[in-house]
Amino acid sequence: xxxxxxxxxxxxxxxxxxxxxxxxxxxxxxxxxxxxxxxxxxxxxxxxxxxxxxxxxxxxxxxxxxxxxxxxxxxxxxxxxxxxxxxxxxxxxxxxxxxxxxxxxxxxxxxxxxxxxxxxxxxxxxxxxxxxxxxxxxxxxxxxxxxxxxxxxxxxxxxxxxxxxxxxxxxxxxxxxxxxxxxxxxxxxxxxxxxxxxxxxxxxxxxxxxxxxxxxxxxxxxxxxxxxxxxxxxxxxxxxxxxxxxxxxxxxxxxxxxxxxxxxxxxxxxxxxxxxxxxxxxxxxxxxxxxxxxxxxxxxxxxxxxxxxxxxxxxxxxxxxxxxxxxxxxxxxxxxxxxxxxxxxxxxxxxxxxxxxxxxxxxxxxxxxxxxxxxxxxxxxxxxxxxxxxxxxxxxxxxxxxxxxxxxxxxxxxxxxxxxxxxxxxxxxxxxxxxxxxxxxxxxxxxxxxxxxxxxxxxxxxxxxxxxxxxxxxxxxxxxxxxxxxx
Numbered sequence: 001x002x003x004x005x006x007x008x009x010x011x012x013x014x015x016x017x018x019x020x021x022x023x024x025x026x027x028x029x030x031x032x033x034x035x036x037x038x039x040x041x042x043x044x045x046x047x048x049x050x051x052x053x054x055x056x057x058x059x060x061x062x063x064x065x066x067x068x069x070x071x072x073x074x075x076x077x078x079x080x081x082x083x084x085x086x087x088x089x090x091x092x093x094x095x096x097x098x099x100x101x102x103x104x105x106x107x108x109x110x111x112x113x114x115x116x117x118x119x120x121x122x123x124x125x126x127x128x129x130x131x132x133x134x135x136x137x138x139x140x141x142x143x144x145x146x147x148x149x150x151x152x153x154x155x156x157x158x159x160x161x162x163x164x165x166x167x168x169x170x171x172x173x174x175x176x177x178x179x180x181x182x183x184x185x186x187x188x189x190x191x192x193x194x195x196x197x198x199x200x201x202x203x204x205x206x207x208x209x210x211x212x213x214x215x216x217x218x219x220x221x222x223x224x225x226x227x228x229x230x231x232x233x234x235x236x237x238x239x240x241x242x243x244x245x246x247x248x249x250x251x252x253x254x255x256x257x258x259x260x261x262x263x264x265x266x267x268x269x270x271x272x273x274x275x276x277x278x279x280x281x282x283x284x285x286x287x288x289x290x291x292x293x294x295x296x297x298x299x300x301x302x303x304x305x306x307x308x309x310x311x312x313x314x315x316x317x318x319x320x321x322x323x324x325x326x327x328x329x330x331x332x333x334x335x336x337x338x339x340x341x342x343x344x345x346x347x348x349x350x351x352x353x354x355x356x357x358x359x360x361x362x363x364x365x366x367x368x369x370x371x372x373x374x375x376x377x378x379x380x381x382x383x384x385x386x387x388x389x390x391x392x393x394x395x396x397x398x399x400x401x402x403x404x405x406x407x408x409x410x411x412x413x414x415x416x417x418x419x420x421x422x423x424x425x426x427x428x429x430x431x432x433x434x435x436x437x438x439x440x441x442x443x444x445x446x447x448x449x450x451x452x453x454x455x456x457x458x459x460x461x462x463x464x465x466x467x468x469x470x471x472x473x474x475x476x477x478x479x480x481x482x483x484x485x486x487x
Contacts, residue, residue, distance in 0.1 A: 023151045025236040031210040032158060035145050036165040038101060038203025039138035042108060042196055044169020046077045046135050047292065048318065051191070054175040056189050061121045064452065069121060071428065076128030077135060078424035080111075084136020085420045089144070089413030091137065093220055093260070095309060097145040097213040105200045107134035116194035131196065140416040147232055147400030148215040152465060156332035159397035164325045167388065171318035171455070178315065218248050219405035220260070251405075261407035266414070271476040276401050278459055279415040282341075282395035285452035287422030289348060290430075290445035291387050294380060307360065317384050324388035335403075336464040337394050338456070345453040352446035353385035356439075363439035390469065391452075391473015395419070401463040402471050 050073065057073065058065045065073075072079075084107075092100040106132050114127025143162050150158040176192055211230035218227035224245060231241035266272050294317070331340060354375055362372035395415075403411045434441045461474045 005294035023154055025234065026147065027209075027211065028151075028234050030206060031149055031234065032146060032161060034203050034210055035142045035197045036161050038105070038207070040162045040165035041169040041172075041199045043135050043139050043194060043405055044171075044458070045165035045173045045199075046131060046169075047166070048170035048173025049174075049177060050074045050077075052174065052314070053189065053192070053334060056335040057121075057124070059284070060118065060189065060230065061124075065121055066083045069125070071431070073121075073128060075427045076125050076423055077132035077209045078420050078427055080129040080132025080134075081136030081139070082417060082420040082424060084138075085140050086136075086413050088137045088140020088416055089409035089411070092141045092144060092216075093409035096216055096220075097141055097148070098207060098210065100141045101145070101203065102207055104134050104137045104141070105130065105204055108138075108196060108200050112194060112200070116190050116192075118190060118193070136416065136420055139419070140412055143396045143400050145213055147397070148213040149211070152446055154333065155401070156337065156397060156464060157329045159400065160325065160329045160332050160393045162396050163388075163393040164322070164329070167318070167321040167325045167392070171315070174315050174318045215248070215405050215408075216246070218245070218253070220409075224249075232395055247467075248405075251467070254312035259406065259412060261404075266407065266411060271472055272407060272411075274459070274479040275407075275475050276411055276414065278461075279395075279399045279402060280418045281452065281455050282391075282398055282460070283415050283419040284422050285341075285345070285449075285456070286395045287392045287419055287426060288445075288452070289387065289391055290426060290442070290446050290448070291384075292423055292426050294296065294383065317380065320381055320384050321388050321392070324385045325393060326449075328389040328393050331389065332393070332397070333464060336462050337398055338460055338462040341390045341394045341456050341460065342453065344386040344388075344392075344394075345449055345456060347386035348383055348391070348449050349446055349453060350452070351379045351386070352442050352449060353405045354379035355383070356442035356446060359442060360439040398460075398463055401421050401466075401468065402461075402475070404468050404472065 042225065054074075058070070088100070095103075111129070111134060113129030114123050115131065116127075118124050118271060143159065146158060167286060172195075176195065187365055211233045212226070214227040214230040214234070217223045217230060227248065228241050228245045231244050232238050235241050235244075237443040261272065266276050358372040358375040358379065362376070373473065399412055399415045400408070430441075431443065459478060461471055463471050463480070
């Protein structure tokens with residue numbers, strides 16, 4: 001039985017429209033919630049959970065944790081995430097998006113047990129890496145699944161739900177790990193690191209009720225009948241399902257090849273190569289902006305700027321990140337992806353200018369420049385606001401829109417892998433960069449954001465409510481402006 005969310009009625013076995021069918025159905029909402037709670041929330045929580053727990057872990061392991069070991073505890077998640085991200089698309093193409101998400105709960109739950117039990121620091125590190133591996137797969141398959149089950153008219157808004165749940169997970173990690181909570185009872189931190197089991201079980205229970213990706217069923221398995229059945233369940237409308245299947249047939253008929261794209265083709269075909277470069281660059285623009293340095297080392301940055309309660313400031317940043325990501329939902333399908341990306345990067349550049357200057361002056365005169373604390377806090381908040389509405393949300397959405405179904409799995413794996421490489425690079429190098437360049441660290445990040453701002457102007461197309469053939473045609477025309485040795 002289908003959800004009663006449609007304005008269609010049947011008469012003698014035929015569907016007679018009495019109004020436009022509603023976009024949202026119970027099946028669609030449940031399917032989205034299963035993906036973003038079971039995958040995106042995991043990513044966010046694992047990103048934010050180490051910000052305030054370093055002291056309690058050091059104490060738990062009898063102050064026998066070296067700086068290198070603590071660095072590996074923090075970076076263990078992106079280390080595992082790199083390998084998981086690179087495999088995500090391949091696995092999802094092979095066994096399906098739904099089964100990939102289901103089986104992915106195995107490493108997440110195994111890593112959660114090792115971390116929460118915490119017999120010693122080495123098991124904790126291993127658990128962190130294993131959990132990261134599962135999180136890496138989750139970040140690859142969730143945006144893919146969400147994009148492929150979403151109606152075109154609200155694909156942007158639904159696509160942002162992935163980033164929204166990531167930011168909510170980060171805030172949750174911050175909120176549950178403040179010193180007051182960690183000190184509430186002796187074994188609290190064990191319970192804290194067991195939290196990822198909750199979204200994992202939520203996904204395990206409800207995922208069997210969700211349909212498989214219609215795109216995967218049609219393009220990968222060549223089962224038009226199953227794709228039509230999945231879309232009928234998602235849309236609660238046979239006519240809408242027929243329209244979308246007809247669009248898939250038309251897209252495949254007009255494509256130069258319906259064979260699944262190989263990794264070699266991604267690098268040798270000019271259009272695919274530039275499309276892949278755009279996808280990789282957008283992931284780099286997100287992570288190399290230094291946002292994880294601000295989130296992971298937020299308390300230290302704010303305390304250096306003169307704010308006494310660093311944990312409170314970091315929680316504030318997390319809350320703003322969630323709020324602004326939510327605000328970006330209606331903007332995504334109104335202003336467009338490219339416009340929001342450029343606007344976000346521009347104001348991030350300005351924020352870094354103010355933050356870098358304030359940090360430099362405070363470093364030279366810690367007691368005489370009280371205003372630097374206010375400027376640092378304001379510029380960090382401004383940075384988070386515009387990161388959330390631009391580079392925070394858009395890269396995950398665009399990689400589901402610029403690649404054809406034949407290339408999406410492998411290309412998404414490479415893009416997600418690049419995201420984790422950049423994530424790991426920032427986490428591992430921030431301390432060293434801060435020591436070497438202090439107080440000029442954020443001038444470097446400003447330069448990186450400026451580079452990607454220029455790249456976005458030159459190469460990133462607008463994808464709002466455009467078919468993938470039109471997007472690829474625009475990218476192909478852009479690639480032909482340059483010699484083959486460039487793109």
